[in-house]
Amino acid sequence: MPLAIRRCLCVCFLAVLYHPGLAVAADPGFTQFVASLWPEAKEQGVSRATFETETRELEPDYKLPDLLLPGRPATGAPAQAEFVQVPSDYVKEASIARLAEHGQKLIQQYRPALAEIERRFGVPGPIVLAIWGRETDFGRYALPYDALRVLATQAYVGRRKDQYRIEFIMALKMLSDGVVSxxxxxxxxxxxxxxxxxxxxxxxxxxxxxxxxxxxxxxxSVPDALASAAQQLANKGWQSGVRWAYEVKPPANVDCTMGVPEVKKPIREWLRAGFVPVRGQRLSAAEQQQAASLLQPEGIYGPAFLTTANYFVIKEYNFSDLYVLFVGHLADRMTSPAAFATPWSASKQLRSKDVEAMQGGLTRLGLYGDKLDGKAGMQTRAALGAFQKKAGLKVDCWPSESVLQAIDAAH
Structure with a gap:
């Protein structure tokens, strides 16, 4: 056979083998795992017909992030914007302004539904609209994955198998119940x-x-989606009539290591300590009685906030300070044009693996006891500040390459 023909046949064979629309060889381990879930699915009310139909040709997606694949390097958690972008990039003014403008129109469009949501659940309309805006760009973002395949793969080889095992079965229940196609x-x-x-x-x-x-x-159904988001917030402890946070100007001698949920005191005590609400805002006596924690997303740089219980309720929707800031600020901007009073300052964020290395070093030094997840959240920033105090460094509670090097050198 001529060389040119052999090459052509080879290319055609590979094209058929790897064409994404064609069936691939089954994964016996995955198939067996999915089949083993039938008793649990049956217990949740999934019909046998639905189970067989929806799992018959189901294949895993090993390109997903956050997997633990035998014989392969861990795929790792994805580089979520909440954890790798500096705040000014995540809470980008152009994005906030665009979504807020659309949100103002939606407030008018869904006014009766939003009024009913606030009456029943105590959650302001702009808050649930902001969640919708952040999650799917008010429904304009097309979700890219087949949910059943994602959940089955994560249940089989994900880092949180037990959680996803339940979610996969509940997704089958949704299909069995006719909730969604x-x-x-x-x-x-x-x-x-x-x-x-x-x-x-x-x-x-x-x-x-x-x-x-x-x-x-x-x-x-936008009313159903927004009301369900409000119900979730209410079920997680949303307090009616309480703001999500107050932007403040901290005193010059602020101790950024206090910026953890465990350090909580009435807002009036923060005010007595020199924290000043921005733009001359005056807080009522009831507001001053509310318990609040200090949040400095960029350490001593950038805006500072006194966060209420509702801040942490939103954080249960997505466990990221920047996510809550985005949602809370977007909600505010739907009714007020004011941007953050203090500008963001940081221009660089450490990579997740470097933050994880920092967390490991802080753990070995006895200063950090939370997860090694590569996310520079409240606990990580506070532990970093504690190290800076101990090492006689400038205490700014912001992860940087120089501080990582200092932590490495301290062992």
């Missing part, structure tokens, strides 16, 4: 679905039929 069950890489990004189990815990059509539709 398989075609519409699209998800993020983490398996969240719908306009306001619910995991399947959250649908059953918090779903609300606000439009009164007899079903909870998180995909096409």
């Amino acid at each position: 398989r075609r519409d069950l699209r998800a993020s890489w983490g398996g969240a679905v719908g306009l306001t990004q619910f995991l399947p189990s959250e649908y059953y815990k918090h779903g609300v039929d606000l439009d009164g059509d007899g079903k909870v539709d998180l995909w096409r």
Whole structure:
């Protein structure tokens, strides 16, 4: 056979083998694992017909992040914007302004539904609109993954197998119950679905039929999606009439190591200590009685906030300080044009692996006891500040290469 023909056949064979639309060889381990879940699915009310139909040709997606694959390097958690971008890039003014402008129109469009949501759940309309805006750009962002495939893969080889095992079964229940079609069950890489990004189990815990059509539709009914988000916040402890946070100017001698949830005191005590609400804002006596924690997302640089209990309720929706800042600030901007009073300062964020190395070093020094997750959250920043105090360095509670080197040298 001529060389040119052999090359052509080889190329054609490879094209067929790797064409994404064609079937690939089954993964016996994965197939066996999925089949083993039938008793649990049956217990949750999944029909046998649904189970067999939806799992018959199901294949794992080993390109997903956050997997632990035998014989391969861990894929690692994804580089989520909440944890690798500096605040000014994540809470970008152009994005906030664009979403706020659209949100103002949606406040008018969904005014009756938002009024009912606030009456029933105590959650302001702009808060749930901001969640919708952040999660799916008010429904304009097309979720890229098949939810069932994502959840099954994460249940099989993910870092949080037990959690995803439940979510996979609950997704099957959604299909069995006729909640949503398989075609519409699209998800993020983490398996969240719908306009306001619910995991399947959250649908059953918090779903609300606000439009009164007899079903909870998180995909096409904006009132249902927003009410369900409000119900989730309420179920997690949302306090009616309490702001999410207050931007403040801290005193010059502020101790940034206090910026952890455990350091909580009435706002009036923070004010007595020299923290001043921005733009001359005057807080009522009731507001001053509220317990609050200090948040300095960039350490001593950039804006500072006194965060209420509702701040941490939003954080349970997405465990990221920048996510909460985005949602809270976007909600504020729907009713007020004021941007953050203090500008963001940081221009560089350490890579996740460097933050994880920093956390490991702080752990060995006995200054950090939380997860080694590569995310420079409140606890990491406070532990970093404690190291800086101990080492006689400038205490700014901001992860930098120079401080990482100092921590490495301290062992």
